[in-house]
Amino acid sequence: MRVYVNDSDGTNINIRIPTGLLLNRLTALILSKVLTTVPGIPGDIKLSKEQAYLFLKIIKDFKKSHPGWRLVEVHSADGDVVEITL
Amino acid sequence: MENTLGNRIAQFRKEKGFTQEDMAQMLDVSPQAVSKWENDLTCPDISLLPKLAQILGVSVDTLLSGKTEPVAQIVPVEERKDIKDMMLRIIVDSAEGDKVRVNLPLALVQVALDMGMELPQVSGNIALQNIDLRQILELVRQGAIGNLVEVESAEGDTVRIFVE
Numbered sequence: 485m486r487v488y489v490n491d492s493d494g495t496n497i498n499i500r501i502p503t504g505l506l507l508n509r510l511t512a513l514i515l516s517k518v519l520t521t522v523p524g525i526p527g528d529i530k531l532s533k534e535q536a537y538l539f540l541k542i543i544k545d546f547k548k549s550h551p552g553w554r555l556v557e558v559h560s561a562d563g564d565v566v567e568i569t570l
Numbered sequence: 571m572e573n574t575l576g577n578r579i580a581q582f583r584k585e586k587g588f589t590q591e592d593m594a595q596m597l598d599v600s601p602q603a604v605s606k607w608e609n610d611l612t613c614p615d616i617s618l619l620p621k622l623a624q625i626l627g628v629s630v631d632t633l634l635s636g637k638t639e640p641v642a643q644i645v646p647v648e649e650r651k652d653i654k655d656m657m658l659r660i661i662v663d664s665a666e667g668d669k670v671r672v673n674l675p676l677a678l679v680q681v682a683l684d685m686g687m688e689l690p691q692v693s694g695n696i697a698l699q700n701i702d703l704r705q706i707l708e709l710v711r712q713g714a715i716g717n718l719v720e721v722e723s724a725e726g727d728t729v730r731i732f733v734e
């Protein structure tokens with residue numbers, strides 16, 4: 485997974501994270517706990533660890549068949565860029 | 571203007587508001603390489619085509635052939651892809667000039683809807699509020715692909731939902 489952030493002030497962040505570190509049961513558990521216990525999450529989404537793992541598994545399988553898949557791409561009017569590529 | 575690959579790359583790039591340097595950075599190539607593509611001196615490496623098409627907001631087929639995406643079409647049963655291999659693309663162009671592209675596996679959308687999640691719940695974008703993803707999913711199950719939703723809000727935001 486690659487997270488690329490480039491804002492109009494010149495800040496440039498390019499982080500590469502091994503996908504295996506993210507798309508696993510531990511991440512699913514953490515994600516579930518965060519969504520369940522941390523207040524103020526946009527959308528007030530609650531996921532059990534099984535649901536979170538299902539989400540991550542779908543993402544993992546899709547990534548295999550769609551290499552270079554860009555999940556999110558944001559180009560703001562100010563020139564900021566955020567891209568998340570799996 | 572002749573309808574060459576280079577001309578199409580240039581046209582789509584300009585429509586997106588990217589410079590050649592922007593494109594080069596996004597694709598990890600040199601700006602000179604992008605310039606050569608646009609002048610039909612060289613072609614992009616085949617391995618870059620999916621990413622190039624995604625950056626330009628078109629399909630690889632459109633990029634290579636010049637055929638534009640259909641507004642929407644119904645695919646015969648025997649030609650339909652498994653929903654696990656399909657993608658839902660949400661394209662938001664705000665009136666202020668912000669551009670957001672979200673590419674979601676359709677299987678993920680289906681599971682999220684089954685769990686009771688709704689699109690505005692996670693997006694917060696007013697233009698997406700009246701879009702019923704369940705109906706879009708039902709259309710896809712019936713074989714619909716292409717540009718299924720195009721909405722312009724009162725504020726001038728444009729939302730397109732494209733399934734491929």
